[in-house]
Amino acid sequence: MKTLADLQAIKENLQSQMDLRNESHADTRIAVGMATCGIAAGARPVVTAFSDSVQEHKLHGVSVTLMGCIGLCSQEPIAEVTTPKDGKVIYVKMTPEKAKRVVEEHIIGGNVVKEYTIDNNK
């Protein structure tokens, strides 16, 4: 069983990540709708998939957070991804797998995953 003492190891790991920081991801924000409608549609594993993926790829400057209902309940789970390059992109009907792809292609690769955006799902 893990104990909280294991966090010391995480702290050291965090230190090494800081040294490798990649400034190109600064000011990148991922917000997942977590109002009652979002939760019911499956937003919880989507936000944790984003968080885990940011951790796995050791991305620095990317913030993963929650947001409220933006009035598009039938399109939930919704994720808003804001980058300096593309501004705000709204992804709809998200899943954990789609979240991983958005991190890899949009945030790391710099290419919006068009097939998941709200404009292509009306």
Add this chain to the structure above:
Amino acid sequence: MEFEELSLNILDIALNSVKAGASLIKISVTASTESDRLVVEIKDNGVGFDVNAYEKETAQRLNQDSAPKKSGGNGLRLFKESAEKTGGSFELFSEKGSGTSVKAEYILNSPLRAPLGDMAETFAALMLSEGERDLVYTCVADGEGFTVNTAQIKEQNGNAPGKNYGTIKFVKDFIKENTENINKNRFF
């Protein structure tokens, strides 16, 4: 509408505490075979609200069939119903300025009780919400249990501000493993 897992109700209610500006949110899940109860409590020190006014508003809303069914504001009702349909009970205490406490008591072995579900994911999602606050989760089943306190974790991490995705992953795994260790498919 209802949630498939109680841990989703818990996330929904705890996010009300986040919105209420709480600097401390305490969640506890206690199962007892002897009393055949599963008790879920969520307490915060947020702004609180007027319970009477809330109940009046809810009653009015339910009477307005023509009103659009918005999902906002349904969380407490969903949580209440999830407990009461098992034959359990629900209590809500809140006062302006002194926080809110919600307690749902389920009949542990009722076939109508939804599974607790993934509390590790619920806690991780709470750690991802905007702003800084302390979160405490305690889970006990027949006297065996564990606690996670983000204030303690923060201290061990040298009180660095902001989110640390490595820590969030660690806490998620910690809750998952410990829940499995005490549960062994018996309680939740």
